[in-house]
Amino acid sequence: xxxxxxxxxxxxxxxxxxxxxxxxxxxxxxxxxxxxxxxxxxxxxxxxxxxxxxxxxxxxxxxxxxxxxxxxxxxxxxxxxxxxxxxxxxxxxxxxxxxxxxxxxxxxxxxxxxxxxxxxxxxxxxxxxxxxxxxxxxxxxxxxxxxxxxxxxxxxxxxxxxxxxxxxxxxxxxxxxxxxxxxxxxxxxxxxxxxxxxxxxxxxxxxxxxxxxxxxxxxxxxxxxxxxxxxxxxxxxxxxxxxxxxxxxxxxxxxxxxxxxxxxxxxxxxxxxxxxxxxxxxxxxxxxxxxxxxxxxxxxxxxxxxxxxxxxxxxxxxxxxxxxxxxxxxx
Amino acid sequence: xxxxxxxxxxxxxxxxxxxxxxxxxxxxxxxxxxxxxxxxxxxxxxxxxxxxxxxxxxxxxxxxxxxxxxxxxxxxxxxxx
Numbered sequence: 001x002x003x004x005x006x007x008x009x010x011x012x013x014x015x016x017x018x019x020x021x022x023x024x025x026x027x028x029x030x031x032x033x034x035x036x037x038x039x040x041x042x043x044x045x046x047x048x049x050x051x052x053x054x055x056x057x058x059x060x061x062x063x064x065x066x067x068x069x070x071x072x073x074x075x076x077x078x079x080x081x082x083x084x085x086x087x088x089x090x091x092x093x094x095x096x097x098x099x100x101x102x103x104x105x106x107x108x109x110x111x112x113x114x115x116x117x118x119x120x121x122x123x124x125x126x127x128x129x130x131x132x133x134x135x136x137x138x139x140x141x142x143x144x145x146x147x148x149x150x151x152x153x154x155x156x157x158x159x160x161x162x163x164x165x166x167x168x169x170x171x172x173x174x175x176x177x178x179x180x181x182x183x184x185x186x187x188x189x190x191x192x193x194x195x196x197x198x199x200x201x202x203x204x205x206x207x208x209x210x211x212x213x214x215x216x217x218x219x220x221x222x223x224x225x226x227x228x229x230x231x232x233x234x235x236x237x238x239x240x241x242x243x244x245x246x247x248x249x250x251x252x253x254x255x256x257x258x259x260x261x262x263x264x265x266x267x268x269x270x271x272x273x274x275x276x277x278x279x280x281x282x283x284x285x286x287x288x289x290x291x292x293x294x295x296x297x298x299x300x301x302x303x304x305x306x307x308x309x310x311x312x313x314x315x316x317x318x319x320x321x322x323x324x325x326x327x328x329x330x331x
Numbered sequence: 332x333x334x335x336x337x338x339x340x341x342x343x344x345x346x347x348x349x350x351x352x353x354x355x356x357x358x359x360x361x362x363x364x365x366x367x368x369x370x371x372x373x374x375x376x377x378x379x380x381x382x383x384x385x386x387x388x389x390x391x392x393x394x395x396x397x398x399x400x401x402x403x404x405x406x407x408x409x410x411x412x
Binding site: 201208209210211212219222223224225226227230231249250253257260261262263264 | 383412
């Protein structure tokens with residue numbers, strides 16, 4: 001004691017909860033920020049709830065991609081890579097219609113749009129050949145591709161679906177890649193909608209050690225729980241900062257540590273932290289009171305009364321602050 | 332694919348702090364310092380965690396994590412479960 005800034009027995013958890021909860025009441029209910037992408041990324045209260053609930057799929061994911069050191073300040077190279085990363089599937093640049101009577105697929109390429117993505121009709125035909133192999137005859141004229149397939153209707157349908165989803169270019173899941181300039185460091189980076197760290201790892205010129213996504217679960221999956229915790233911490237801080245609220249990092253750190261203490265990012269609340277408390281009384285005091293009490297009595301669960309909630313319920317001194325000290329008689 | 336990519340290790344990533352396996356001889360002293368009765372009262376780390384895999388840590392190993400926090404450097408411990 002005395003060596004630390006916080007005294008032993010201080011209720012840090014409660015203080016953290018209050019310090020995060022009070023500014024939470026001041027946050028705007030529905031806010032989005034645009035951050036250079038056309039996607040709507042929630043901030044403020046909805047985003048905070050999303051983070052604390054540790055959702056698997058956030059409303060809108062973003063991935064920030066930095067290039068290798070030699071290209072970081074090269075705007076052109078950034079734009080090049082951004083265009084290469086953005087996912088384009090066949091149905092994005094073509095209109096596909098089926099003709100069951102003639103057993104054909106008519107694919108009309110939107111050449112103007114395809115050109116902006118750097119895709120030619122030739123590329124598309126090659127891709128189709130690659131996917132279908134020898135199972136169809138391909139004829140093409142200008143921007144029209146005709147696919148003659150001798151198969152049953154059901155099979156034709158299946159092939160249509162397959163053709164529509166042929167990836168022409170880029171990394172699956174990444175959309176709307178834009179180059180953003182970071183004024184502070186003078187570097188450029190690519191901000192894309194969606195996430196796919198697995199495939200991004202293999203992408204060329206990408207500095208994988210700096211890749212970041214606002215999907216904390218994805219970070220956890222690829223870089224481990226500690227990186228996940230850091231991402232979670234960063235995201236919560238960002239929400240608070242954007243709202244102009246100042247909360248000491250230590251409170252957020254404690255929250256992030258609590259959420260990550262079991263080796264994975266867990267939500268706070270009924271299905272997460274609160275629902276897994278060791279004490280029956282503490283769980284019953286939170287939500288689903290009857291369920292917990294009934295289950296505990298069936299199983300003959302014991303409560304050692306170590307926590308705060310349990311002791312308040314039965315009216316004992318809580319083992320916090322001065323309540324933590326006990327007297328022992330000298331013999 | 333360039334050579335650099337093949338050699339990528341999780342520890343290269345900016346968000347990943349340094350992890351190391353604590354030798355068995357030090358474990359007791361650490362538990363005493365943290366005033367924890369046994370290892371299973373410490374925060375956990377899954378054996379499937381990319382960092383655990385990279386370290387080739389076994390179940391029950393204590394992992395020392397040297398974090399760079401906004402408040403300075405900190406040491407954190409996790410047990411492989």
